[in-house]
Amino acid sequence: MTTTGIFTIHHKEIIFDEYNEPYYLLPIGDIHRFAPLCDEERYLDYLEWVKTKKRKLILGMGDYDDLASTSERMILSNKNLHESTIETLDDFYKSQTDKFIEEWKPFKDDVIGLVEGNHYAELVGGFTSTQYMSSQLSCKYLGVSSFIRLSFRQKNRNAKSKVDIWVHHGKGASKKVGGSLNRVEDMAMAADADIYLMGHDHKKSAAFITQMKLGQGGGHLKLRQSKKLLARTGSFLQSYVDNKKSYIADACMSPSDLGSIKIELTPRQTAKKDGGLDYIDIHVSI
Numbered sequence: 001m002t003t004t005g006i007f008t009i010h011h012k013e014i015i016f017d018e019y020n021e022p023y024y025l026l027p028i029g030d031i032h033r034f035a036p037l038c039d040e041e042r043y044l045d046y047l048e049w050v051k052t053k054k055r056k057l058i059l060g061m062g063d064y065d066d067l068a069s070t071s072e073r074m075i076l077s078n079k080n081l082h083e084s085t086i087e088t089l090d091d092f093y094k095s096q097t098d099k100f101i102e103e104w105k106p107f108k109d110d111v112i113g114l115v116e117g118n119h120y121a122e123l124v125g126g127f128t129s130t131q132y133m134s135s136q137l138s139c140k141y142l143g144v145s146s147f148i149r150l151s152f153r154q155k156n157r158n159a160k161s162k163v164d165i166w167v168h169h170g171k172g173a174s175k176k177v178g179g180s181l182n183r184v185e186d187m188a189m190a191a192d193a194d195i196y197l198m199g200h201d202h203k204k205s206a207a208f209i210t211q212m213k214l215g216q217g218g219g220h221l222k223l224r225q226s227k228k229l230l231a232r233t234g235s236f237l238q239s240y241v242d243n244k245k246s247y248i249a250d251a252c253m254s255p256s257d258l259g260s261i262k263i264e265l266t267p268r269q270t271a272k273k274d275g276g277l278d279y280i281d282i283h284v285s286i
Helices: 040-052 070-076 083-110 129-137 177-190
Strands: 007-016 023-028 056-060 111-114 145-154 160-168 195-198 204-217 220-235 262-269 278-285
Touching: 007 111, 023 220, 040 083, 056 083, 083 111, 083 129, 111 129, 111 145, 145 262, 145 278, 160 278, 177 195, 177 204, 177 220, 220 278
Parallel strands: 007 145, 023 056, 056 111, 160 195, 195 220
Antiparallel strands: 023 262, 145 160, 204 220, 262 278
16 A cells, blocks of 8 residues: 555544643654664653653654665565565564554553654555554554644533644755745645644744634624644754764755654633633744
């Protein structure tokens, strides 16, 4: 099965105990886990930090391992390869992927889903290493792009508030931060969401755009504002290491911003005079 162009819609309901306690939306991707330049120490330290968070929502952004790029998969899928070679490659892919799965198992119940990147393996049976990971972690395979709704409901109330997220592994790259976020802002022109996320270019950056809209309250029109988050989510692949080869060094490009962004989603209520409406306050740290 080819994963090219698969788009998904996903919904997750979150029932919370108290208002004003943040949930941590953690988009993790571009890890390139077993590549020579993966910053293993930083990555494993990050996973230890993730384990300490009580209210976390993990979103896989693609390129979990460094198994094969698009051009490499074309070579490795050559039908002229011996069956034994294909089986050897498949065993290797699964072995590497199983190691990655073990690292994520401690928080598997908190994984919203996994987006497909451009580095993955095509396994015997017609599915990808990312699809295999999703099945083993019992989470949603999100395809190359996904529209996700998170619904928040306080356990003693029926009222819900929502956060809509449009996520894509990423397209395009730019030497400048502004150019990198411009590609994410293009997503906001195509769909109405609260958060737009991309990885791929190994930058870690974020910006908000604010829009006005009309709402109803107390029989009167009210002017409200909504803010939308645009972000590139970061990487764990180092660029410049002494005596190590890197395509970044070869092209004299800027080093990757290592690590991952962190998004706080905090359920809140407006003042009673506004009807006590529920909403989600969104903050991001880089």
